[in-house]
Structures are given as structure tokens and as C-alpha cells.
Amino acid sequence: MRVLAAMSGGVDSAVAAARAVDAGHEVVGVHLALSRMPGTLRTGSRGCCTIEDSMDAQRAANIIGIPYYVWDFSERFKLDVVDDFIAEYSAGRTPNPCMRCNERIKFAALLEKALDLGFDAVVTGHYATVRTDAAGNRELHRAADWAKDQSYVLGVLTADQLDHSLFPLGATPSKAEVRAEAAARGFSVASKPDSHDICFIPDGDTRGWLADRVGAEKGVIRDRSGDVVGSHDGATAFTVGQRKGLHLGVPSADGRPRFVLEVKPSSNEVVVGPKEALDLALVAGSTFSWAGLDPVASGIVEAEGDAFACTVQVRAHSDPVPATAAVRDGELVITPDSPLNGVSPGQTAVVYVGTRVLGQCTIDRTVSAVPVPAGV
Structure with missing residues (x-):
């Protein structure tokens, strides 16, 4: 060839x-x-x-x-x-x-x-x-x-x-x-280190790089009940699962650290909560594709919408997690057997059957394994 x-x-x-x-x-x-x-x-x-x-x-x-x-x-x-x-x-x-x-x-x-x-x-x-x-x-x-x-x-x-x-x-x-x-x-690159990080951010300062291009406006940090517990200099600087750099002015009732659970650019707010609230019982995405034949053509399911056993991986170097998946209402819906932790919308969920990559979706919807406090 x-x-x-x-x-x-x-x-x-x-x-x-x-x-x-x-x-x-x-x-x-x-x-x-x-x-x-x-x-x-x-x-x-x-x-x-x-x-x-x-x-x-x-x-x-x-x-x-x-x-x-x-x-x-x-x-x-x-x-x-x-x-x-x-x-x-x-x-x-x-x-x-x-x-x-x-x-x-x-x-x-x-x-x-x-x-x-x-x-x-x-x-x-x-x-x-x-x-x-x-x-x-x-x-x-x-x-x-x-x-x-x-x-x-x-x-x-x-x-x-x-x-x-x-x-x-x-x-x-x-x-x-x-x-x-x-x-x-005889290649001179034989011992060359592997590349890593984001190639187009020269100094590795993602927060500063984004602030220069997106802008940064002061806003509030709220807990899951909606109470204001701090302030920030720009919501886009935060990522789901972040613990450091929050500078919260109001300590949690139980004294435990809080983590970023959600970023809301439309209201310029950041939502924080306990670590266990990062556990997700479901992730789904409407933008999905199949790496080869789809589940029906592969004989994995009889009809579109049928659930099938799989493993899901949400980061390049994370361990695969046993799950079930199905295409429903235009989404690839993935339900892990044990909660996924610290996953954010925008990340990619790749679905495997054995060693085979079946397909992927860009996550745009998640469901927490920990209910939001009553009345919120």
C-alpha cells in the first residue's frame, strides 16, 4: 500500500x-x-x-x-x-x-x-x-x-x-x-521524553491562558443548598473535582473539605460540596459515534435501545469500570456498576466490550449518586 x-x-x-x-x-x-x-x-x-x-x-x-x-x-x-x-x-x-x-x-x-x-x-x-x-x-x-x-x-x-x-x-x-x-x-529520538500537557499553552498556566481569552469576572461560590460560601475571580478557572484554590469564606458544617461540583458560566457561579457528591451514577451524551460496527450490527444487542454489558473509561489513563450502556432518546446512556468520580461534562466516555473499543460519547449530562439536599 x-x-x-x-x-x-x-x-x-x-x-x-x-x-x-x-x-x-x-x-x-x-x-x-x-x-x-x-x-x-x-x-x-x-x-x-x-x-x-x-x-x-x-x-x-x-x-x-x-x-x-x-x-x-x-x-x-x-x-x-x-x-x-x-x-x-x-x-x-x-x-x-x-x-x-x-x-x-x-x-x-x-x-x-x-x-x-x-x-x-x-x-x-x-x-x-x-x-x-x-x-x-x-x-x-x-x-x-x-x-x-x-x-x-x-x-x-x-x-x-x-x-x-x-x-x-x-x-x-x-x-x-x-x-x-x-x-x-540510529534514531536520535530513542531516549526523547514523551510529550504531555496541552501543547498550545506554552507555560502550562491554563487558568491564565483562559483568562486572557475568555475574560475573568468576579462571582460567587455556592454550596449545594444555594448558600454563598465564597467568591471567585472567574468561573472558567475552575474544574469539576477541584479542591485547592477555592478560598472559601464559610467553612462546611462538618468541617470537611469541599470540592467543585459544577461550573455555571451563564450565572458566573461555582457550586461546591462534599467529595462523595462527585460520585456519578450515570453519564450520557448526545454526540456519540461507533468505532466500527454499531452494537446492533455487531450482534451485541438485538435492537437499538437494548442495554448491554461493557466497561467505560473516562480518562486516557484511568481504569475501565464495568457498566451497562444503551442508546435511548438520542443519547448514549452509560450506567457504571460503581459510581464514577469527578467526571465533568465535556469529557469523553469510551465504551469497551472486552478489549474492543465499541464507541464513545462526549458527556453532556450526569446524574449524581448523592441526592441534592431536600428543598434545593
Whole structure:
């Protein structure tokens, strides 16, 4: 096949591109320039997609012996990832920019351009596997190394995108093996640290970054009964589950610490309460998709609306939780066997059946496992 290897400048994508060549594919490497002002993206070991990352990717491509290009996706990245991040926080939600980048940049804009140019597939260094069932349908599964498994952030992929995606690292037992292979191939990135945090916030100060773009206006902090217990300098600076930095002027009746339970941008209010109130008995989202065949076509349920057993994961590195799920009234409704803790609207819930990623939803509705006090 003729494939396009997305090369971030890290060790994983470099080895993935090399393995694609070893597998007999005709490979072209491409690095995505996501900012026209590189200083707005992190440098060194803290981020990705910087000028130095582009140079690292080019050195790896030169060693592999494949053509290498840099494509400017900065405008698309701003619209689909950065602006979305701002809009979600402005609405009191907690977005996952890496999930949006995979969904809208790497496996939408990039894959679309690749197919238009005559490529058959896109290769990335994600730790996940794609399997084909007896009927030829492709399924997304967890990687062999669960500690490095990245199937969660790929949960947004559609059946058509899976048909044109290759993940050469999925069956690798460990990241250490990938680094050893990179060193043996002579890649300078063999010991390069993994990227982390939000790439487009240079200094890691998310609160300050948002304040500059969304604005900050003083407001009140209330408890679950509606009583004012403090004040704040901007609601968008708070996230569900936050404990530190509240500076509450009224202590709780039982003397226990309180946590952010809800952010209300429309009224510029923050709601706090006991830790147990963060436990959720249900999460649901009207924006959902299936990574391959849907539950009915997969034979998991007989008809849409039927509940099925699954596990749900709400963060990239959290443990999966046993649950039941069903599509009802236009929502993917997920009921965990034990409460989920500290989950905010805007986060992504990925549903698994065994090791298979069945689908995902962006959470826009939650139900607390702890009732609101009577009369509120």
C-alpha cells in the first residue's frame, strides 16, 4: 500500500514509520505544523509539534530513507482544537484537546488529504490494534501493552477511518522495546521524553491562558443548598473535582473539605460540596459515534435501545469500570456498576466490550449518586 506516516518528532511515530517500510509499504513521512507562531507551542520535552520536533522527524525520515514533508494545518488546528477548547471552557465544560486533535486533525483533515492525494492509509505511532472479523469488518482494540494503551484517545474514529488507519506499534509488548528498536535504528529520538500537557499553552498556566481569552469576572461560590460560601475571580478557572484554590469564606458544617461540583458560566457561579457528591451514577451524551460496527450490527444487542454489558473509561489513563450502556432518546446512556468520580461534562466516555473499543460519547449530562439536599 501507499501510506502516509504522521511523524510528530517522537520515538513512537518514527518507529511506526520504519515498521511500515519494513512491512513493504510505500511510505511518505509528514509532519503537521499546527501553529504559525511556534513559540505558542511547547518546546523541549513538554510538548509536541514544535520546530525542534519537525527537525527530529526529518532526521528520522532521512535515516529510514523516505520522502518527508511539512504540512501547514495551523488554521484547521486553531478552529477545530484551540477555538473548541475555549468554547467548551466558556460553556463550563472540560474538553480533551488531544481527543479533538485526533478526531478532527489526524484522522479527519490529514486522512482526507491523504486519500485525495492517492494514499491508501495513514500510519501513526499510537498504541492500539486493529483487527478484522470473519466478515472483513475492522475493529479497534486495546494495545498489547495496557500501560501504554492509547485506544481511549482513538475512540472517536469511525468505521471508514479505521479502514484507512495503521498502528504498527499495537502488538509491541512495551515502550522499552520501541526505544531499544529506535536506538538500534540510529534514531536520535530513542531516549526523547514523551510529550504531555496541552501543547498550545506554552507555560502550562491554563487558568491564565483562559483568562486572557475568555475574560475573568468576579462571582460567587455556592454550596449545594444555594448558600454563598465564597467568591471567585472567574468561573472558567475552575474544574469539576477541584479542591485547592477555592478560598472559601464559610467553612462546611462538618468541617470537611469541599470540592467543585459544577461550573455555571451563564450565572458566573461555582457550586461546591462534599467529595462523595462527585460520585456519578450515570453519564450520557448526545454526540456519540461507533468505532466500527454499531452494537446492533455487531450482534451485541438485538435492537437499538437494548442495554448491554461493557466497561467505560473516562480518562486516557484511568481504569475501565464495568457498566451497562444503551442508546435511548438520542443519547448514549452509560450506567457504571460503581459510581464514577469527578467526571465533568465535556469529557469523553469510551465504551469497551472486552478489549474492543465499541464507541464513545462526549458527556453532556450526569446524574449524581448523592441526592441534592431536600428543598434545593
